[in-house]
Amino acid sequence: MSIQAAPTFQVALSFEDGITRFVECNTDETVADASYRARINIPLDCRDGACGTCKSLCESGTFDAGDYIEEALTDDEAEQGYCLPCQMVPESDLVLQIPTTSAVAKTTAGSYTSTITEIIRHSDSTVGFTVAVDNRADLVFLPGQYVNILVPGTEATRSYSFSSGPEVESASFLVKITPGGLMSEYLSQRAQVGDTLELTGPMGSFFLRSGQRRALLLAGGTGLAPLLSILEKMRTESSTRPVHLVYGVSSDTDLVELDKLHDYAESLPQFTFDYCVSDPDSTAPNKGYVTGLIEPDHLDDGNVDVYLCGPPPMVEAVRLHFKDVSITPTNFYFEKFNNAAAPADSPAASAEESAAGTYEIGEEHLPVTESDAQFDARMALELGAMELTIGRLTPAQLTEYRILAENSAASIDRDHFTDAAAFTETNALFHDFLFRCTGNEVLLQAYHRLEVTQLMNRVLRTADWVDEHVAEDHSRIVSAFEQNDRAAARDLIVQHSEHAKSTMHRAITDARESVAS
Known part of the structure; x- marks a missing residue:
């Protein structure tokens, strides 16, 4: 009876100097433990989620964040994708930005010896070449990253991105041939199948992020x-x-x-x-x-x-x-x-x-600042529209206002969208209403020029979370109008703007992470 090896996850540690190192992390192991087991000394102090020394940014993947205190990692930071490697346990492959250099972490880019197996002269201007890498299994990279290649016969290196995928056994590259270039001169005049090339890397933060967005x-x-x-x-x-x-x-x-x-x-x-x-x-x-x-x-x-x-x-x-x-x-x-x-x-x-x-x-x-500016501007215009309309809406208009509030709430279940696209549409109708009631075309056009609805369509299209107060905000604003309570209406419009901005913040942060669900 064979014993199957326990599954592991691959964790890419991207350092500030561009060097990326990979560690294998067991399903019950923290990233910090896996890193130190691989002799990569990422910043670390308490190991208990209490100091925040190891705080890093997770760019891709899912994980169990573990236990920690607010002083080490705030809720806002966690929403933005920050994590504590001393506590986090991977649930998938991960990419982490480590806030230090590889030298501080007492690690370096990997060095690999390779042999040219193919040279393809695509044209007078472009050469492709393929190498077989010794210990290929040790060369792990993200699609889009590059390595430094020592130009044979010199002490100079040149940087080239892989044109081959991470799972392909051989490694391939494309080079533009330019007069005067060291690698150009080598490839066009001296390179032969069987030559040895020394590679150092992988490096770079230009790589494919997971997700399904176009x-x-x-x-x-x-x-x-x-x-x-x-x-x-x-x-x-x-x-x-x-x-x-x-x-x-x-x-x-x-x-x-x-x-x-x-x-x-x-x-x-x-x-x-x-x-x-x-x-x-x-x-x-x-x-x-x-x-x-x-x-x-x-x-x-x-x-x-x-x-x-x-x-x-x-x-x-x-x-x-x-x-x-x-x-x-x-x-x-x-x-x-x-x-x-x-x-x-x-x-x-x-x-x-x-x-x-x-x-x-x-x-x-x-x-986030662009989003905040648009919502702040909307709030300022709405406060003006409120001053022009409160106490002047007819019973029929107040009934319509109430229906618009209820329609927008129908797409929200507490702190989750049930249909983000439908909410954006009904929310636009709700906010348009006051401006239309003013009868002031200049004010209405000023509001439309903010393009808040277009921004929401972009950001909230795949959003799930919504500030739990948003739905009731609409209803409470209508109640303030029904009661002709100018002070309450003003406060509620200001509060609603903050709740709307927090919803956008979360959606923008989630979009940046681009993590597959």
Whole structure:
């Protein structure tokens, strides 16, 4: 009779210096215990959930938070995804942001020896290569991460994202060939199958977050590599997540891996892609830049996670495009190429492009401050509308106001939405009512320009939690109008605004975590 091994979960510890280490955590083991067992000394003091020294941010996965006191971790922090590794026990694979460097934790990036098994010269401008990694099982990475590769014959390293998925036995990469680049010179002139390459990593916080929200992948040149890794991971998991990729290059010779993209389109039921070439003389069907191929459906009114890997001008162009179309993605993850300088004595003054230098990685999320500002503005306008209408509504208008309050409450069960979309719709009718009753078109238009309903549609679409006072707030506001109690109406409108903001805070935080249920 065979004995099955107990299940374990994989925990990625992402340090401030970009290094990521993985530990195997047993189902009854805290993350801190697993880390120290692996000789990774994350910040720790009391081990009892009392001091907060180990406080970290969980970016992905589910866990039992364990026992702790308020001074160590507040309720607000817990809602934002913070956790105490000394107490938390994983219920799935996790990704944690550890608030220290790998050096402080007395760990370093892993070093791996590999052998080139294949070199593919896609074109004059792009080379792909595949390596067999010694002790491949020890090289664990997240789809989208990169490693530093020592350029043979030099002491210089260059950073490249994996184009292969984490579960693929071999590791593959894409390189833009640029005159004067050390790795470019090696790959185009000296590299041979059988050569040894030294890898260090994995590194970076640009990686696929779990979840089912629509994703938009944007690639510039060989920035396609980490997005291929993401797609391979999705195929491994038989993902049904809606994903669209837009791939942009400078010239026809830069277009690579289209066959692979077609293959993913056939194997992933919800994946589509398009591509463009900026060269006006291109024979490609789409000439121009990636922003020209971003359609409203791809952004889903902002309910989208955007992953972009490309040069800095592309990142800025996409950010400007979002501003122009008045869309703030729920999550925007980007990785910019920062070029590595060519040798001083090189006849070429250009630097090696693509992922050849270092990476600048960033994240942008729907800001809580933006949401608060819109709700504060709504409150100010509603207080004005209240002054113009209280004591002046007819019995028929008060009856309509009461019905609107009851309709909005029908989509709430205590502190949970039963239908968030229906609530957003009925809530809009409730708040519109006072402005319509003023008969002041300027005031009504000022309210509509705030676009509070559009914001709520984006943020609350998949929300579950609602402040438990929201439903009764509407009813109590109507009662204040029925009793012609101006002071009570003013206080209730102010209180309701705070309850509405807390509901939005929670939904925005949950959206940032993007954790699969």
